[in-house]
Amino acid sequence: MVKYWCVFALAGALAAGAEDISPRVGTIEIYGARKTSVQKIKTALGVAPGDPIPSRESIEDRLDKLPGVLAARVEAACCDQRKMILYVGVEEKDAPHFDFHPTPSGEITLAPELFDRYRELLEAVPGSIRGRNADEDLTHGYSLMADPECRNIQLEFIALVERDLKLVDRVLRESGDPDQRAAAAYLIQYGPRSANSSRFIVDALQYALRDQDDTVRDNAMRALHAVAVGGKLHPEQQVHIEPTWYVELLNSVVWSDRHNATLALVNLTETRDAETLALIRERALPAVLEMARWHDLQHALPAFILAGRLAGLSENETQAAWLSGDREWVLEQALHPNKKRRELKKQA
Secondary structure, X not given: OOOHHHHHHHHXXXXXXXXXXXXXXXXXXXXXXXXXXXXXXXXXXXXXXXXXXXXXXXXXXXXXXXXXXXXXXXXXEEEEOOEEEEEXXXXXXXXXXXXXXXXXXXXXXXXXXXXXXXXHHHHHHHHHHHOOOOOEXXXXXXXXXXXXXXXXXXXXXXXXXXXXXXXXXXXXXXXXXXXXXXXXXXXXXXXXXOHHHHHHHHHHHHHHOOOOOHHHHHHHHHHXXXXXXXXXXXXXXXXXXXXXXHHHHOOOOOHHHHHHHHHHHHHHOOOOOHHHHHHHHHHHHHHXXXXXXXXXXXXXXXXXXXXXXXXXXXXXXXHHHHHHOOHHHHHHHHHOOOOXXXXXXXXX
């Protein structure tokens, strides 16, 4: 199953030069290591900036053998000066752990007409990216891409999903085929938008956030983001999204889980909801601070915004610190919110 971020990454890497089009490593980011030596992780990686992108499976096997490491995940994302960013996550013993649903085993599938159109959309997406026409309109509560070919396919989903809404939900929950579940997680955003239907769609997507397959979770988070955007613009839909699973996903060993969860939580904490911020502090503060320190500014910014809100800073104060490069002052304030700002400013 093709992930959109993977398509973007490969497109950027292949444009790097005519002599050697092999994607290469730029920056290496390690996360989740609280007790395990970062140097030991780097040694186990056996990869340095400038090297070709390695086999994920071989690296993860080596990392899994490190003492104290329960699981490891390596993902390549775009881009560090036309090279890939290698995100290396480890989950240690006694660290926060995200529990997934058991893998379903049902044989239920989407209607062939709907699944085939979904596959056609996936095949059309790389062309829209190459044509720099991959912008999305989410104002209706579902994705409509600027590219005419993609958009026309997406518009067809509206009637097809309304017809098969309950089947799409069952496939999402019961199908043993991860490709079918991933398709259902993406497609259900195109369901009808009455208040009852919106609750039905949100419930299905929040269920999918705990799917065993990371592509299913990735599609569910993207779809849920679109539903949330539409819900803000159309209050009559009564869209309400619980932050719990997003907060738990901040501790995931999978980079795309963490990245998508931070984006979602930036939206969910826009009003500075005290309960959501308290939950982030209780369950995932170290993860937020870790992500806010990532070298890639685009990937670090969502977590940095969360850190600013955890610190009690205004949006203008957070923005000013970001633009001045004063990240550590904000992160220290998020870690120690009761200290006086002047004292923290001197320590930074």
